[in-house]
Amino acid sequence: MSSPYTDPGTQPGPAVPPPAPAPAPAPRAGWLVAAGIGALVAVGLGVYGRIHEPTFFAVNLGGFSSGTAAKAWLATAAFALALVQLLSALLMYGRFPRVTAPSWTGTVHRWSGRLAVLLTVPVAVHCLYALGFQSGEPRVLVHSLFGCFFYGVFVAKMLLLQRSGTPKWALPVFGGAVFTALVALWLTSSVWFFTTSGLSF
Template identity: 65%
Template sequence: MADTQVSQVPRRQNLAPLLMPLAVGGLIAVGLGVYGRVHLPTGYAIGPAGFSGPLAMKAWLTTGAFVLAVVQLLSALVMWGRIRLEAPWIGTLHRWSGRAAFLLTVPVAFHCLYALGAQFDAPRVMIHSLLGCFFYGVFTAKMLALPRRGLPGWTLPVLGGLTFTALTGLWLTSSLWFFTTIGITL
């Protein structure tokens, strides 16, 4: 009697193409953290045009980035077939909402690093500082992984999920804190 079963040998995934994006992302995260710690904070970075102050500016821009990150999550779920929706424009929505979300974070990060620096004296602020560094590191890794071929199928969902999680944590430790402590002001 011949054995008709084909043996199932697990296929090895080549992680080498992922090393460079992860290494560069790690360097970005560490570099931002080191800069934030060694840079003497100025207390002032950019004028909060249209806002009552820098904290309000940061809270609202981060809220905008967070809302766009939710759009990113939902559009990614559609693109990966987890939400059934016939939407040929979903890839364009995903790319542009990601670009806009990132752009909204830039003045916030600039103000945080230049004016305040990385701070570790209070738990909320320490978590926020670490998440900010992690966000830019994992975002960099995701962007560098996008054009690479031969990556394991889980790479982009994991990096995208980590980016979303980091931005959610940033929103919780900054904008939500601002709105519940200071109030909803422009």
Template identity: 60%
Template sequence: MSLSQTSPLQRPDPGPQAPGSAPYLVPLLVGGLVAVALGVYGREHTPTGYAVGLAGFSGAQAMKSWLATASFVLAIVQLVSALTMYGRIPGLQAPSWTGALHRWSGRLAFVLSVPVAFHCLYALGAQFDVPRVLVHSLLGSFFYGVFVAKMLSLPKRNLPGWTLPVLGGLAFAALTGLWLTSSFWFFTTFGVTF
């Protein structure tokens, strides 16, 4: 047998392989687990009715509403900066600082959302008896799941170009729904109070 021939037990080298589905599935799986874990915890945890509030607010609901509003405004900054970086706003060239603005507005939006999520999960728990609260509970779990999936996808270089925009768009949509079912509802029901 010559060196150029292969035996029936040997397979020829197929050459470079295209990446499998693992780069997509691992971040989505971990994000899905985070979403489910938050939902299960929120549902199974006995709500305390009390959580630590931040100084300067009249109550926990006002604190949550204003922090969620700040997160939502920063999410709009995220959306506009992402659209600018991807060249989706005609006639607008992305300034050199757009990437930094996008990263820092996202970080700050996340940090501001943590006390809100903590209060929702710890003090109130996931509630499914009122439609608005059911949607809010599901969107909260979904938001953090998508956020985790997006953060885990960021360092991966072999993902298609649409992956981060889709995950970012889903996070923005979830945060919009969260704001509408919490802050907007609070402000229109009880007024704009601190």
């Protein structure tokens, strides 16, 4: 006959679930990778523009008197779209406390940015292929530097959009850098062209 006494230490107790694994830390340094790739793009464009022999002709769209005129007007259109991007970004980030961003603000923000960059492509082709990276005078040097920087920081921003765990400050900072670079390009090209040649096509 078995003993009615059972050692309490041997009695089965309630099942205790194993401790949950600690969540993996978010890749906070991902912005460094994006910035590094963007820097490589900027340097690569600069090196190509420097070693490429200028052809002094690349793009001439119909309706414009020259490639320089086409470049000036396309850059101006891109600048106008960049202003739309800036305004829509301020709305989405709640920088206008008394204004509620419409539901379509995000769509406008994305497409204005896409169209702005698309308009800069023929401009970049003209600058790199026809003119190259030049440093003969301060305005031209600043324009060349900001042209390379613009595409480098744009690539970095696009990479950040695809990463999870991106710091909250990263996208506004990189987006602001893209806008600043485009403004500098517009001032050193389109504004200079319109000042010296007038508002001609």
